Amino acid sequence: MEKIEIVLVYQDSEYSMQIEDLTKPVAETVKEIVEALQLSWSDGGGNPITYHLGRSTGSEEEILKPKLKGKDQTLYDYNIKNDDKLILIKEVIAG
Numbered sequence: 001m002e003k004i005e006i007v008l009v010y011q012d013s014e015y016s017m018q019i020e021d022l023t024k025p026v027a028e029t030v031k032e033i034v035e036a037l038q039l040s041w042s043d044g045g046g047n048p049i050t051y052h053l054g055r056s057t058g059s060e061e062e063i064l065k066p067k068l069k070g071k072d073q074t075l076y077d078y079n080i081k082n083d084d085k086l087i088l089i090k091e092v093i094a095g
Contacts (some may be wrong), residue, residue, distance in 0.1 A: 004081065008033065010027075010088040013023060022080060025072035026053060026064050043092050054087040061087065 004022065008015045030051050031039050034041070042048050053064040055078075059080065064086075080086070 003084060005084065006080065008088055009085060009087040010037065010039075011090075014085075015052065019075060020082070022033040023074050026078075027066040027072070027073060029053070029075060030066075030088075037088075048093045050091045050093060051052075051093065052089040054089050055084065056087070063089065 003018055003020050006017055006019055008017050009014065017036070019029065030053055033053075034051050040049060040053070052059050056062075058089070064075075065073055067073060068077075
């Protein structure tokens with residue numbers, strides 16, 4: 001599988017990131033991105049944070065679901081290509 005470069009948008013910043021395996025589950029890819037950016041898995045109050053990947057499709061945003069009908073989804077399943085722009089979405093889960 002070839003490596004690709006994506007543009008990752010997180011809050012007000014854009015990052016160029018290399019994806020080495022498009023067939024890796026989305027959940028694992030999100031974990032690797034969060035760790036590469038050294039983001040926290042909890043907020044200042046100890047509430048857990050989850051992250052999701054999304055993309056803009058025209059005028060709408062689509063969240064890349066980690067599973068569909070019980071099957072792990074991959075960036076390959078979502079037809080992610082070189083230079084695609086993905087969005088990292090942060091969600092704080094209140095305790």
